[in-house]
Every structure is written in structure tokens, then in C-alpha cells.
Amino acid sequence: MAGSKSGPGIERVAILGLGLIGGSLGLALRKRGVKEVAGYDRHPETIETALTLGAINRPAADPATAVQGAQVVILAVPVGALGSLAGSIVPFLDPEAIVTDTGSVKGAVVRDLEAIFRDRARYVGGHPMAGSERAGIAAADGYLLENAVYVLTPTPATDTRALKSLEGLFQSLGSRVITLDPDEHDLIVAGVSHLPHFLAVSLVQAAGELAREHPLALMLAAGGFRDTTRIAGGDPVMWRDIFLYNREAILALLKSWRCQIDALEEMIRAGDATGLETVLNEARALRARVPARQKGLLPALHELVVTVPDRPGVIGAMATSLGDAGINIIDIEILRVREGEGGSIRLGFTTAAAATRALEILQNSGINVRLLENA
């Protein structure tokens, strides 16, 4: 994978909408050696930025110009804007062009876009499952799609060769491509993405309500609260559209989720210690089965925790001594740090052997280090 520079014969791509996803796709495609990445965005300054960052190399003043000659056209605008954008480019597409979108909702979108592109281009719905709480071209990252799941949603009407081309293209960017029925996709993301977002928003609101009478509430909102509500920092327009376009699946899931809530609340009200413990144990076991963020499709990490003095150069010295031994640190996180004194750092390695070697090397340098139990 790492060596295939040209991709599967695709040399001209157009991206319409240069936000986080569009910009990141552009950076990745250019990095993979795609010759021409044309780009359009409704904000001219975004086109400028995309050009400067190297996410596109042919700026276009309008969608029609952008798609001219493109073998693949990627529509990377909010779900609510897809229909009118699609309509506006139809007359300008090469009849062999493959069109895909990156919308987070697929059922309604795929039905709309299939109707628009029928006999005019070869359309396949798509959803790259990568994101960030930061939006916009400034947050674009050529590595965003690496190891991310990229869902394509073919239907009986889909052109099989177009599907294969897109699979190859996104695989060449390092994504793990899977195919799903559009409606099944919507139900699944409603459960693992839209419902969590819905709850995060409601939780932030409840905390805000509380903070009106108890101003310390926001200050005491500890790590758990921040983690649980991180996604509530997402782009409001994008999420408004998701909630509206995936309404049916979200409402269905809310209904079944309310049963869980009602049961839990009843256990608390009734003081049912055994019931609560059972549920909490189940939830912990179930969550342990969710793959880790971004790297979910790579093997589990083998981790060390080191306690080091906090002064310039310490991380460098440590990382250099591991680098000298040919050991690659695949993940690093400063867990806690006290300025002027020291802190704990977690280091991740891809193999148990690398972690064990690193443990020895660091111990021999007199560094306080231990293997993480769950590694």
C-alpha cells in the first residue's frame, strides 16, 4: 500500500467543498501523486487556503469549471447542500465520471443523488468515518483518513466498475473501505454517532442549566465530562443537517434507548444494587470491544508508562535512546505533568517485543518505567 504512488489509474479529481473532509482528501490525494486535484468552495478565501496548503492544485471559480475533465468528483459539502450542488454540475460532467459524496447520512441522500445522476454519471454514495471537533480547511490533515473506515453504499443501481475504482482510490489513501446498504449505514451511525452526539448536547445543556445556580459546576466538570461531551463541539450546521436527514433512524433509536434509560433510572430509584452492578459490568465489557480511536483496525498497542523529571530535553533523550536501538514509538501521551518537577508519559509500541526491549533500555538508563497491565 505505502508504495503505490499513482492510485488505480485516476489522475484528475475534483473536490467540491473544501472543509475538513474535502481538504484532507485533497492533501491525501496529492500526497499519493494524483496529478490534478481541482477544488471549489463557496468561500473564495477557502479555495486560496486549500491551494496554499497543497490540498488542490487547480482552483476553480465555480462547480462547473471544477468538474470539467474530472474522472472522480467528490461532493464534500453538508448533507443539506448536496442536492442543489449535484443538480448544478450535471450538465458539465464527463459521462464516464464517477461521482461520490461524503455525507454522514446515506439513505435519503443516495436516493436523491441516484435520481439526479441517473444516465449522466456513475454515482456511488460514501462516508469517510473520520472527523475532528475542529472544522474547516485549517484543520485539514493529509493523514485524517489513514486507518479510518471509509463506507461506500452501493445499491442495485450502482455501476460495479465505478465502485471498484473508488474502493481502490480510497484504499490507496490508507482507508479501510467497507460496503454497506445505505439504510443499514444510517441505522448504525444513528446508534454509534448521532445518538452519542444528541446525548452530548443534552448533557452540556443540563450542565449549563446547573451552572446558572452553581457557577462552580463548569470548573468541576472533570475529564469524564469533557470526554463525554467532546463531540458537542462539532459543527452546528453539519449536525443540524444530520439530525434532520437521519430523522427516522435517530427517532427509532431514541425510542429503544429510552427503555435503557427508564430501566436504569428505575434501578436507582429502587436501590437495586445487584441490578446496577450487573448493568455496569455489562457496559464495561461491551465497551472494551470497541476498537481504539483511529487505530482501531491496527493491532492492539503494547504500552509502557514512564515517570520522568520535567525539564527540557527529557522526552528527546528518551525517544532518541529508543530510536538508536531501532525501536519505533507508535504512540506517546503525557499523562500528567507538574511544571519544574516531572510527570508520567505513556509510550505505545506495535509489538510486545518492542515494548519489552524499550522497557529494558529505559530501565538501564535509570528511568522509572513499568509495563501497562492491560497491554
Place this chain on the structure above:
Amino acid sequence: MAGSKSGPGIERVAILGLGLIGGSLGLALRKRGVKEVAGYDRHPETIETALTLGAINRPAADPATAVQGAQVVILAVPVGALGSLAGSIVPFLDPEAIVTDTGSVKGAVVRDLEAIFRDRARYVGGHPMAGSERAGIAAADGYLLENAVYVLTPTPATDTRALKSLEGLFQSLGSRVITLDPDEHDLIVAGVSHLPHFLAVSLVQAAGELAREHPLALMLAAGGFRDTTRIAGGDPVMWRDIFLYNREAILALLKSWRCQIDALEEMIRAGDATGLETVLNEARALRARVPARQKGLLPALHELVVTVPDRPGVIGAMATSLGDAGINIIDIEILRVREGEGGSIRLGFTTAAAATRALEILQNSGINVRLLENA
């Protein structure tokens, strides 16, 4: 702070319960130079581990032995076990001893323990607001309480000098000590900690339900789902007790939170785009006011993102060149990585000047680096 080795005249501390919090307190106290940290746990092997790790230096076979001669006694067991443990040590306490607990619920606990210790010791309720999804002595960390909020919950019955002593002791460990009425504490943590936990558990259950029919659901659970449900990995027994002991506050908050949920669901059902966008904007603004994890009480970080090739030694070389220039990396995170090729790394610095210097140095080394916009 960093220089005061002896703490405020306290030389003998006993810790009962050597889990994550008890163990971390022990490590921090020993590091601060407290002469004797006696420790008891109902699992003898945990006492052994605590001794080996240096979290205690006087192991005790039972609570009575542990508390003998202690100036400060810290009860660090699950909330449901506090009452009987407290009762068992009363006859063995020095009458001047200060007793505190680390329970996550305070109203009911403080009422119980004040009654037990009245005229027998000087009790002050406490709650160190630090945690980890890892539990037990193996996860103990001498830096866990650094920069964490440590809540003490005095009442009209509290001995003022005992309160001052504990404030000084926990401040000497680097915690930010604040005082709160026990019931106000419970209401606030119900909102910012217990309700989030409740929702995380319900969310994991809903995803589990979904995964029974759609096995891909867990695989597609992206970063957002993992973040939102991280706390559902917490210790089931501890959380069972929290739900039961803080029942009233949790039920009250559930009630007001259900109003938020009902309103949001109604907006989705009615297709109210304007209403949804308003709520999503509000939630995003509100969440931005929550201080960042662990470091919430430190100044904001100034951050860079570098894109580097992924090979042994790269992090080391980079960190060393910054260290050579006297620039201290206060935070580091590998954002995305593709094995064999490269990735993005976020570096945090305490001052804008340090970040700017680092930017120059890295750029001069030909490294692809940019300042984070929100820094």
C-alpha cells in the same frame, strides 16, 4: 509549592484502601517527604504491591494497626464500605487525629461519618476530583492529584484547624483545594460526573443492542463514540455505590435533563432546523467554557502540529533539538500515524513565545509544522 518538602507539619498518615486514589495519595505523600505512610487494604497482595511501589512504608495487617499514631487518616474505600470501616477504627484513633474520606458522594457520607467520629476524632469530608478509567493499585500515580481539584466539604460541626491542616496537606501535593457544602457538592457532581456516567452506560447498552442485529456497529463506533463512553469503563462497584448514595441528586437532575431530551427530540421530529441550529450553537459555546482535562487550572496551551515521517528516532530528534534550545514540551500527542510513512504530532508549550521559538527551530530543520489556530 514545588520546594516545600515537609508539608504542614504532618509526619504520619494512614491510608485505608489502597486502590487508585489511596495508592496515588500514598505515592504523592511519600514523594513530598511525609515520614510514615501506613497502609491497609482488605487484599493482602495489594498491601504488598503498595509497599513495593513505595506508596506506603508501613504495611498494616488490619485497620486498627494502620491508624495507630496517625495524625491524618484517609479512608479511600468505595462509598458503600465507608461506614463499617469508620466504625471499626474509632477505638484506635488518636483523639487529635484528623480523619477524611475520598468518597465521590458527600451529603449522606458526611452525615454518617460525622456521627461516627463525633468526639472521637476530627472528621472532614473530601473528594479528590481525579480519576482514570483504570482502577486499582497498579494504576496508582504520584502525579494523579497534581493540578486536580480537591474538594473538602466542611459543615458547621467541622474543626477549623483540622480543615486548615488538610487544605495545607493537599495543596502541598499540588492539588487545588476548594470547599463546598456537602449537598451542593453532590448536586454538582451529579450533573458533571454522575449523569454523564449514567448516559455513557445507557449508550453502550444501546450500541450493544444494535450490534446484536448489525455486528458492524461496534467496528464503526468511531472516535466520538469511544470518547463519549470512556467513563463507562469505570469500576462497576464504585459506580454502583455512587448511583445509590447520590440517588436523590441524580434523580432530580435526570428529571430536568429529560426536559432537554424531550425538547431536542421534538425539534428533530418537527424538522425544526432553526431550533436545532440554535441549540447546537449554544452547546458548542457552553462546552468551550469547560476547562481542559487535568490541566484545566493551568494557563491555556500553545500548540503546534507537525507532520513527520514515521521512523524510529524522529520524535527523539525533534524533541532533542527543542530541548537543546531550552524549550520544554509540556504536552505531546500523536494524532494520526501510518506505520512506515508518517503522521501528525501535536506539541504543547506553556507560553506563546516558546511555541513560536519551537516553530522557527522546527521549520529551520525542514519539518512541516504549523501553529494551531485555537492556541
